[in-house]
Amino acid sequence: MAKHRGNPADNAPRRRGRKRRPFWQELPILIVIAAVVAALLVNFVGRPYVIPSESMEPTLHGCADCVGDRIYVQKLSYYWGDPKPGDVVVFVGPPSWNDTFRSTRSRNTAVRGVQNFFSFFGLVPPDENDLVKRVVAVGGQVVQCCDEQGRVTVDGEPLYEPYVHTDYLWVSGQQNETYPRGRIFGPVHVPQGHVFVMGDNRRNSRDSRAHVGDPLQGTVPVDNIRGKAVFKIWPPGRIGPVRSENPQP
Template sequence: MSESGDDGARHARAKRTRKKKQRPFWQELPILIVIAGVIAALMVTFVGRPYVIPSESMQPTLHGCAGCTGDRIYVQKLSYYWGDPQPGDVVVFVGPPSWNTHYQSIRSDNTVVRGVQNFFAFFGFVPPDENDLVKRVIAVGGQTVECCDAQGRVIVDGKPLDEPYARYDDPYVPGRPYGSAGGREFGPVTVPEGHLWVMGDNRNQSSDSRAHISDSPDLRGTVPVDNVRGKAVVKIWPPSRIGTVRSENPQTD
């Protein structure tokens, strides 16, 4: 047999081998689904995930209210692998136990359905069953925070803060504590190391660190850094609200 005949035979055998090895799509589909699920799980666990804003505590920065379409934000975890949250960061965190008094589980009472929900939560397709909250970091470990100066501003380490993102419904009334009509005053509170003092931008509609000062003598309204799930970086839904979530450090000049 000629050399060209040998080449033709080899090509024919190779072509038949490739045809035999190629699987139909329906056989490859489960493999592709598993690979996609693993990638999604890795992304949710180590990179970040979307969250829905459920309340109006962060307006006007983030929109959310009962019965409306709340902002959906993307929260990334990478920033805090190499450092802790800083003043001005908008963070998602799990509320300490004393913050969970009104939290209701989002899981079904049906054992089978609950198992399915937990399974999809692992891959990031269902929200986690935890009391996730979103607030802005105002002070960090070792700093002392209180309110107010003569203009009604929050004070950290003796310095009043310039907070363009903060919204108050009522003018400042000296002598009125937080929780009363027009009240803003609280503290002073020294934030323990490894903890954060957090507040909502919508100051009159936010149950934040100020509301939990008396819950625990150790925490005094602060949140452990270990409870932080990540940093809010962008609004991804609805389309009219797409944009970045800015970190504005109120302690800088």
């Protein structure tokens, strides 16, 4: 007796469509994923910083009566190499540079914990003395000021610094002690693994020159560098790249 096979489609397993979760159930998962991605980007790729002072004008604005530039600082460049002359870098000031630093964290333990938590994700600035300056000399080089024309020299060669628009007037042959502190300095032998930094606004920048009497002679350990400034992201009228300009011949 022949067996009735029936319609093959009747014997096929029924496919049951997956029931989509309500959005309110997916939202916490999306938030966690976004937070993890943000934390990875902030801690390993780069993060924004605010320019707090006039020390890098006109390259970067941070004057008291203007909107301070927001810059993006990337970390990737220094995973495979050290800072180079002309790089604009953000770094943590060595201990002797922290005399004017005041923590922005709350004294309340709970609030401070929340601030530190959000800082990990880039939503609150880090609680450290972050500064931005330009590298003028690196480990193994000798930097000083000044030659007969008032220029900074590295290994005896004068620097070409078109980014400097404000510096103290130099009169050849004038006595050194009549110049403001920091106009004349050195020679400083930059140790390996360190850099010598200066602001583009030489008349208003407390940089390596102000710390040549410190144990590190004003140099900054490369390990203190948070990254390289590459782009101005705010305000809209100043959006654009932050250029490295090697001043050394």
